[in-house]
Amino acid sequence: MCPYIERSDSRVGTLSVRRRTAGTIAVVSALGMTAVLGGCGSTGSSDVTLRLVAADYGDSAATSSKKYWDALVEDYESQHPDVKVEVSVYSWNDVDRKVKEMVDAGHAPDMAQIGAYADYAAADKLYPVSDLLSIRTQADFLSPLSDAGAWQHTQYGIPFAASTRVLFYNKTLFAKAGITPPTTWDELAADARALKDKGVKYPYALPLGPEEAQAETMQWLLSGGNGGSGYTDDIGTYTIDSEANVSTFDWLKDELVGKDLTGPVAPGKLNRATAFAAFADGQVGMLNGHPTLIQQAAKKGVKFGMVPMPGRTGKARASMGVTDWMMGFKQNGNADRIGDFLDFVYAQKNVLDFSRTYGLLPVTGSASNAMSASGAATDKALHPFLEQLPTSELYPVGKTSWAAVAAAVKQNIGQAVTPGGSPSGVLTRLQSTATAADSRSTS
Structure with a gap:
C-alpha cells in the first residue's frame, strides 16, 4: 500500500489524511524512500x-x-x-x-x-x-x-x-401574442394556443426524438407534481410508470400534442438540436433549453427570456441537472x-x-x-441556470442499468404522445425494461 502523510487542512481545522502529491513524493524520495514509493505507480524515479x-x-x-x-x-x-x-x-x-x-x-x-x-x-x-x-x-x-x-x-x-434546464421563450413572439411567461401548465398551454393563433410554427417545441428524449422527459416528470419524482424514487428504485408520471404524459398528449401546439414535426421525430436551431431561427415560442442555447440564439439576434420550468400548479419541484x-x-x-x-x-x-x-x-x-x-x-446570462443547480436532480447515473434505460426512453417515449398512443402502456413497458436491466446489473 502507498504511504500516507498527515497535513493540516484549514477547511476542516484538523489533521487530514491524503495520498501525497508528486511534488511531495519527490521530496520524500530525496530522503531515501524512493524504493518504498516505487509500488505507487512510480517508474523508479520521480518522473x-x-x-x-x-x-x-x-x-x-x-x-x-x-x-x-x-x-x-x-x-x-x-x-x-x-x-x-x-x-x-x-x-x-x-x-x-x-x-x-x-x-x-x-x-x-x-x-x-x-x-x-x-x-x-x-x-x-x-x-x-x-x-x-x-x-x-x-x-x-x-x-x-x-x-x-x-x-x-x-x-x-x-x-x-454541469448544466440545468430552464424555459426559454421568444420575447418578440410573446409580445406579438400579448402574453407573459407561464408559471403553470395551464398557463403554458394557454400561451401556446395564443402563439399558434399568431402563426408561430412551434408554439412549444417538444423534442422527444431519439437524440435526447430522456432529458425532455425527465424535466416534465419532475414538474408533474403529485409525487412526480423523475425516473426513480428516493431510494433509487425505478418508478417510471408511477401514477404521477402517467398523468404527466396524459396531459402532454391531450393538452399540447393533441391540440396541435407542438409544431409540424411529431415530438417523437423532433430532436433537441433541430428544436434549438428552430428557436434560434425565431420559429419557436417556448422550449426547455440548457446554457448552450444562449449563444446559439444570440448569434441569430433572437430576443429571448428565461424562466423556471412551470409545474402542474406552480414552479416545478426541481430542474433537471446534467x-x-x-x-x-x-x-x-x-x-x-x-x-x-x-x-x-x-x-x-x-x-x-x-x-x-x-x-x-x-x-x-x-x-x-x-x-x-x-x-x-x-456570467449573468448563466445566473438563471446557477439558481437551479443546488436543488437540481440528475439522471440515475449511479445505476449501471441507466444506459439501457436511457436508450429505451430515447427510442420509445415519443410513442406515448402520438394520436393513438397510450402513455400508460408506453411507461409500463419502459418500467419493465428498467426493472429487467436493474436486475441484470445487480445479479
Whole structure:
C-alpha cells in the first residue's frame, strides 16, 4: 500500500489524511524512500507521465477543448517538472467508445473525462474519489453533483461540467401574442394556443426524438407534481410508470400534442438540436433549453427570456441537472499524481475558465459563488441556470442499468404522445425494461 502523510487542512481545522502529491513524493524520495514509493505507480524515479482522455466541448478547431487542456497542462507542468500530462481529446460521438476500447484492451488511461462512470466503478476499475482528491477539493463540490457520483454509496465519479434546464421563450413572439411567461401548465398551454393563433410554427417545441428524449422527459416528470419524482424514487428504485408520471404524459398528449401546439414535426421525430436551431431561427415560442442555447440564439439576434420550468400548479419541484464526469483508473497505480493533478484541475480559477469558455456551470461551490457574484454579462446570462443547480436532480447515473434505460426512453417515449398512443402502456413497458436491466446489473 502507498504511504500516507498527515497535513493540516484549514477547511476542516484538523489533521487530514491524503495520498501525497508528486511534488511531495519527490521530496520524500530525496530522503531515501524512493524504493518504498516505487509500488505507487512510480517508474523508479520521480518522473511519471499521466494520460487523460477528454471530451471535446468545442464546435470547431478554434474552440476545441484541446486548447483549454493544453494551456492548463502547460501551467501545471511548469510547477511540476517531474510530471508530464498527455491529453487526448475526442468528440462526444467517439470519446466514450475510445475509453471503453482502451480499458477492454488492458490499456486504461490514468484519467477519463467522459459521460458515465458507473460501469467502470462496478468493474472495480476506478479509484474512489477519497483516494485521489484532497479533503478541501472534495468538500467544494456541489452536493447534488457529488452525490450523483456515488456507486453503492462510494463516490467514484467526479463532476466535471454541469448544466440545468430552464424555459426559454421568444420575447418578440410573446409580445406579438400579448402574453407573459407561464408559471403553470395551464398557463403554458394557454400561451401556446395564443402563439399558434399568431402563426408561430412551434408554439412549444417538444423534442422527444431519439437524440435526447430522456432529458425532455425527465424535466416534465419532475414538474408533474403529485409525487412526480423523475425516473426513480428516493431510494433509487425505478418508478417510471408511477401514477404521477402517467398523468404527466396524459396531459402532454391531450393538452399540447393533441391540440396541435407542438409544431409540424411529431415530438417523437423532433430532436433537441433541430428544436434549438428552430428557436434560434425565431420559429419557436417556448422550449426547455440548457446554457448552450444562449449563444446559439444570440448569434441569430433572437430576443429571448428565461424562466423556471412551470409545474402542474406552480414552479416545478426541481430542474433537471446534467453533469459529465472525471474519473481516475487504478490500472497504472498513479493515485498520488492523479490526485495532485485533479486538485489543480478543480482550482477555482480553472473551473471558472472552463465554465466561461464553454457556457457551462461550475461544479464547485467556490466557482459557483464567484460566478453568481459576478456582474460580467457572460456570467449573468448563466445566473438563471446557477439558481437551479443546488436543488437540481440528475439522471440515475449511479445505476449501471441507466444506459439501457436511457436508450429505451430515447427510442420509445415519443410513442406515448402520438394520436393513438397510450402513455400508460408506453411507461409500463419502459418500467419493465428498467426493472429487467436493474436486475441484470445487480445479479
